[in-house]
Amino acid sequence: MALQEKEILEALSSTKILTSMITPAVLISAAGTLIFSTSNRLGRVFDRVNSLKSELEAVFTGKLTYPEERLAVIRSQVEIQHIRAGLIQKALSALYTATAFFIAASLAIAFNVAYGSSATSWIPTALALAGGLFLFAASAFLLYESRYNLTFINRHIQFIKYLEDRHEEETHTRKGE
Structure with missing residues (x-):
C-alpha cells in the first residue's frame, strides 16, 4: 500500500472526523426541533382559521347573536391569522x-x-x-409571530368580555321590565 493511500485511510478512520462533526449535529438537532414546533404552530393557525370559518357560517345562517359585531371580529381575526401563517412560513423556510x-x-x-x-x-x-x-432569522420571525398570536388571544378575550357584558345588560333589562 502506498504511503499516500495509507494516510488517506488513517484520516478517514480517525475519530477526529466524528468529533469535529458533533457541533453541526447539535445545531441540526436544534433546527429540527424548531421545525417540528413551528410546523405545529402552522397547524394551530389552520385550526383557528377553520374555527373562524365555522363561526362565519353560523353568523350567515343566523344561528349567532350580534352578527355585525361578530363579522367585524372575524374579519380582524382572519387577517391576524393570515399574517401569522406568512411569518410561520418564512420561519420554516429559514429553518430548512x-x-x-x-x-x-x-x-x-x-x-x-x-x-x-x-x-x-x-x-x-x-x-x-x-x-x-x-437560525437567527427564523427565531426573529417566530418572535414576531408570537406577538400576533398574543394580539389574536387578546382580541378574542375582549370579544368574550363584550358578549358577557351584552348578555348581562340584556338580562338586567328583562328583569327590570
Missing part, C-alpha cells in the same frame, strides 16, 4: 435553509479533516455561520 447549511458544514468538516488543508478550513466555519444566520 439553516438545516441545509448545518448539514453542509458537517460534511465540509469531514472532507476538510480527511482531504483538506489549512487553506480550506474556513469553508465549514462559513457554512455553519450561514446556518446560524438563518
Whole structure:
C-alpha cells in the first residue's frame, strides 16, 4: 500500500472526523426541533382559521347573536391569522435553509479533516455561520409571530368580555321590565 493511500485511510478512520462533526449535529438537532414546533404552530393557525370559518357560517345562517359585531371580529381575526401563517412560513423556510447549511458544514468538516488543508478550513466555519444566520432569522420571525398570536388571544378575550357584558345588560333589562 502506498504511503499516500495509507494516510488517506488513517484520516478517514480517525475519530477526529466524528468529533469535529458533533457541533453541526447539535445545531441540526436544534433546527429540527424548531421545525417540528413551528410546523405545529402552522397547524394551530389552520385550526383557528377553520374555527373562524365555522363561526362565519353560523353568523350567515343566523344561528349567532350580534352578527355585525361578530363579522367585524372575524374579519380582524382572519387577517391576524393570515399574517401569522406568512411569518410561520418564512420561519420554516429559514429553518430548512439553516438545516441545509448545518448539514453542509458537517460534511465540509469531514472532507476538510480527511482531504483538506489549512487553506480550506474556513469553508465549514462559513457554512455553519450561514446556518446560524438563518437560525437567527427564523427565531426573529417566530418572535414576531408570537406577538400576533398574543394580539389574536387578546382580541378574542375582549370579544368574550363584550358578549358577557351584552348578555348581562340584556338580562338586567328583562328583569327590570
